[in-house]
Amino acid sequence: MKKFKILYPYLILFFLIFMGPVKVGPITFSQVWKIPLFVFLFWQVLIKRNDKKLGFIKWSYARATKNIVTANFSISYFFGIVDFIRYMMFPLMFEYAYRNIKNIRKLDKYLLGFAQFVIISGIPFTFGLLESKAKDVLSFKDFDSYSGMFQNSHGAAITTTTAVLILLAYIKSKSSLIRFPKLNYALLAYGIYLIYLTYIRTGYLMFVIGIVFLFLPKKLTLKQVLSGLGILILVAVGFYILLESNEAFYNRIFDIRNGKQTAAGSGRLLFWMASVELWYNGNIFEMIFGHGFFDLIMHMYQETGLPVYAHNEFFTQLGQNGLLGIIFFIGYLISLFKHILKRKTLPSYRLAMAIFFLYASLMMTQGGMWFELDIFMVLVFVKLEFENVLRKRMFRNA
Numbered sequence: 001m002k003k004f005k006i007l008y009p010y011l012i013l014f015f016l017i018f019m020g021p022v023k024v025g026p027i028t029f030s031q032v033w034k035i036p037l038f039v040f041l042f043w044q045v046l047i048k049r050n051d052k053k054l055g056f057i058k059w060s061y062a063r064a065t066k067n068i069v070t071a072n073f074s075i076s077y078f079f080g081i082v083d084f085i086r087y088m089m090f091p092l093m094f095e096y097a098y099r100n101i102k103n104i105r106k107l108d109k110y111l112l113g114f115a116q117f118v119i120i121s122g123i124p125f126t127f128g129l130l131e132s133k134a135k136d137v138l139s140f141k142d143f144d145s146y147s148g149m150f151q152n153s154h155g156a157a158i159t160t161t162t163a164v165l166i167l168l169a170y171i172k173s174k175s176s177l178i179r180f181p182k183l184n185y186a187l188l189a190y191g192i193y194l195i196y197l198t199y200i201r202t203g204y205l206m207f208v209i210g211i212v213f214l215f216l217p218k219k220l221t222l223k224q225v226l227s228g229l230g231i232l233i234l235v236a237v238g239f240y241i242l243l244e245s246n247e248a249f250y251n252r253i254f255d256i257r258n259g260k261q262t263a264a265g266s267g268r269l270l271f272w273m274a275s276v277e278l279w280y281n282g283n284i285f286e287m288i289f290g291h292g293f294f295d296l297i298m299h300m301y302q303e304t305g306l307p308v309y310a311h312n313e314f315f316t317q318l319g320q321n322g323l324l325g326i327i328f329f330i331g332y333l334i335s336l337f338k339h340i341l342k343r344k345t346l347p348s349y350r351l352a353m354a355i356f357f358l359y360a361s362l363m364m365t366q367g368g369m370w371f372e373l374d375i376f377m378v379l380v381f382v383k384l385e386f387e388n389v390l391r392k393r394m395f396r397n398a
């Protein structure tokens with residue numbers, strides 16, 4: 001039985017994520033179990049030990065706290081608090097992991113193990129052993145989109161894409177943790193297949209961007225340019241074949257639902273325009289502090305017929321949190337990018353840069369906070385910081 005103890009955390013995590021969409025009164029099970037986690041992390045990080053913080057972590061805390069101060073907080077206070085908790089998870093988990101994970105080897109096991117777990121979790125769903133509890137905003141009658149244990153297909157695409165790229169990074173670096181290379185190559189191929197099954201264009205874009213930054217050489221040679229062109233041609237040909245041979249894939253790429261052409265980008269341009277319109281027509285206080293969640297969603301519903309976010313974090317923050325929300329978000333992105341760039345000589349630099357840019361692409365095409373992606377980002381950036389600390393120690397002892 002001791003051999004199977006390593007599986008217990010993954011089984012618990014699978015249960016928590018799988019049951020996430022289930023309603024518990026006015027909220028979901030996902031929100032229920034994250035509340036005690038938030039309280040625990042808040043106590044451990046900010047109350048028990050309030051240490052000096054990295055720049056991007058400060059911006060991240062500011063970004064989260066901003067959700068509590070909006071023009072109409074008295075109306076949408078519940079949603080403001082929910083968003084505060086959601087956005088606080090990343091900095092709290094980062095600081096907790098940085099203090100409590102003792103070494104890089106252990107962190108590598110967590111990171112690789114979680115990536116493998118995310119991909120393996122798709123097996124019971126693709127083989128029909130389990131039925132997903134996902135609640136997608138849009139239903140597609142002409143095809144089924146893979147959601148797995150996640151709350152929707154977007155969550156599945158985002159998390160699985162990140163997991164595949166992390167697994168690829170460990171295979172690429174020939175990590176000693178990859179004990180069964182052939183099995184992990186098979187797992188990698190299966191993960192790519194799962195990304196395809198989501199039919200989520202955001203996931204496809206994230207995957208391409210991640211691959212580019214993961215394999216981008218420091219100095220280009222003619223051989224590398226030709227190899228890169230060859231890979232791009234291969235991907236383009238494969239993409240074209242899929243479009244021609246798979247009607248469901250074609251319909252999803254070109255926004256054809258139930259035999260009808262829909263707005264380009266799933267109506268994203270309309271969402272963005274509605275968010276800007278809401279912000280522009282507000283008073284000075286609303287323009288600086290934002291209209292809050294409720295007003296943004298209601299305005300979206302009036303303008304587009306759908307009670308949704310703006311499908312772009314910049315526009316969502318503009319409508320919900322105003323100019324301050326935009327400033328804190330951009331400040332967070334710039335600070336995080338500089339943090340990574342200063343560590344470009346470290347082994348995890350390419351992976352960290354790939355994660356940053358796939359995250360940036362997600363923010364431009366979808367937005368929001370995704371808990372499983374937060375876990376990946378925390379582990380990758382903590383790993384990068386561990387390497388930075390070790391490098392400094394080596395220079396001091398040299």
